[in-house]
Amino acid sequence: MSRANDIRYRAIVAGVSMGGVEALRVMFGGLPGDFPLPLLVVHHTGVDPGSELASILDARSAIRVKEADDEEVIRPGTAYLAPANYHLLVEKSGALALSVDPPVNFARPSVDVLFESAATAFGSRLIGVILTGAGSDGSRGLKAVQDKGGVAIVQDPADAEADSMPRGALAVVTADHVLPLKNICGLLCSLAASGAGKTDERR
Amino acid sequence: MNAVDIEDVEIRLLLEAIFRVYGYDFRQYAAASLRRRLTQWLQKSGLRSFSEAQARVLRDREVFSELLEGITVNVSEMFRDPHFFKALREEVVPHLKTFPFIKIWAAGCSAGEEVYSLAVLLCEEGLAGHYRIYATDINERILRQAEEGIYPLEKMQQFTQSYQRTGGKRDFADYYTARYDRAILARDLRNGIVFASHNLAVDAGLGEMQLVLCRNLLIYFTPALKERALSLFDGSLRSGGFLCLGTKETLSGRCIAGAYSEIAPGTRIYRKKYV
Incomplete structure (x- = not known):
């Protein structure tokens, strides 16, 4: 078994839907350029090839923000947005993968697909974040993250523009942290800096 | 060893076995999506693990056909893009x-x-x-x-x-x-x-x-x-x-x-x- 101190987080996964552009602006904007982890993000609308969203967020953030490409290896200080009409997954090697499998929870990209693949790939070395959004996509995924020993973070529903995604997640997961959007970057920074994963591996 | 590693081993063995018995080679399919599809098939099949599935898949062509269906069907649409x-x-x-x-x-x-x-x-x-x-x-x-x-x-x-x-x-x-x-x-x-x-x-x-x-x-x-x-x-x-x-x-x-x-x-x- 790994000792707790050996565990370093490999990545953060985040899911967001309605209200997502503003939420991502705040979250990315609060992270320093040398943020030590990659962020993999599903925003339900997805990013059209050549769409403005990735570049707008990139211009307003110290971290790099880009549309995810097939086989791209994830790097620290970079946020990867799922492309429109594709699911985003990640391999154990840290390479991104895309699929055109049918929508999950009426969504493609789907938060559950990303979170479940990341939980398989990174186990307890993963942080999952559910932000504002309508629908229930992401609940199963966040549970998968927590079941593998990763950290589960949910935006406080009272603080979310659309509260059903955070509420849905809280209905199936006892989140490690429930907090307003503006405090999430601070938490991510301290988790990333602490470097150590949780000591209790839940099943 | 935790549960995740065992499943990974089981899937590799299953793919190797399928290749030897049926000649279909999925060993070079990207792991994350393949695993997702295999897991969905397993859940539907009612079998409890990939090890259990392997015995059935290798001996029963019909079970293999269902698995093949589950992992190879790509849903598309007319004039996509x-x-x-x-x-x-x-x-x-x-x-x-x-x-x-x-x-x-x-x-x-x-x-x-x-x-x-x-x-x-x-x-x-x-x-x-x-x-x-x-x-x-x-x-x-x-x-x-x-x-x-x-x-x-x-x-x-x-x-x-x-x-x-x-x-x-x-x-x-x-x-x-x-x-x-x-x-x-x-x-x-x-x-x-x-x-x-x-x-x-x-x-x-x-x-x-x-x-x-x-x-x-x-x-x-x-x-x-x-x-x-x-x-x-x-x-x-x-x-x-x-x-x-x-x-x-x-x-x-x-x-x-x-x-x-x-x-x-x-x-x-x-x-x-x-x-």
Whole structure:
């Protein structure tokens, strides 16, 4: 078994839907350029090839923000947005993968697909974040993250523009942290800096 | 050892066993998506683990067929990415028209949505009777379905919208007959299409094509299998022929990249250079 101190987080996964552009602006904007982890993000609308969203967020953030490409290896200080009409997954090697499998929870990209693949790939070395959004996509995924020993973070529903995604997640997961959007970057920074994963591996 | 590692081992063993018994090689499929599909199949099958599944899959061909179905069916739609079909119509078809007869390979055609989209486009451009489309897939059951050309009627609204965005000139309803909750594509569209089983992981290429379509299949392959498939396509294409990939698939970094140029950035339509 790994000792707790050996565990370093490999990545953060985040899911967001309605209200997502503003939420991502705040979250990315609060992270320093040398943020030590990659962020993999599903925003339900997805990013059209050549769409403005990735570049707008990139211009307003110290971290790099880009549309995810097939086989791209994830790097620290970079946020990867799922492309429109594709699911985003990640391999154990840290390479991104895309699929055109049918929508999950009426969504493609789907938060559950990303979170479940990341939980398989990174186990307890993963942080999952559910932000504002309508629908229930992401609940199963966040549970998968927590079941593998990763950290589960949910935006406080009272603080979310659309509260059903955070509420849905809280209905199936006892989140490690429930907090307003503006405090999430601070938490991510301290988790990333602490470097150590949780000591209790839940099943 | 935790549960995750065991499942990973089980899947590798299962894939190896399938290859040895049935000759289907999924060992070079990208792990994350394959695992997702396998897990979904396992849940539906009622079997408790991949180890348990292995015993059944190896001895019962019917169980294997169901697994094959679960991991190889790609759901597509007609005129997916209308901008692609528009570019095909405007940039590629004029070149195709210079040939007396056109040979096209649609690799990984699944239930045939893209093949029939292509047939619609070619017929509208006056090429009916002047082309043959070799539509191939690894899954023989889905090929039989493709041959029938029957789709859920509820999808026709979306297909019609996409068709119009490709620069379609007719009433899309001319291309199908509604019967109950099904839409049956016009028989004429099936002329010139040959459906055949083909496995990009083990089979050889086809010859002298002017156009190869393989969209959103390579994303399911490991880099090594992507290279294999692309070299088959390259070997099957004449100089000046066209290779069409999915919106998020690219030749950049691939062995054959130097022999091709993209007709316009982002179209993912590559033309083989004359040497």
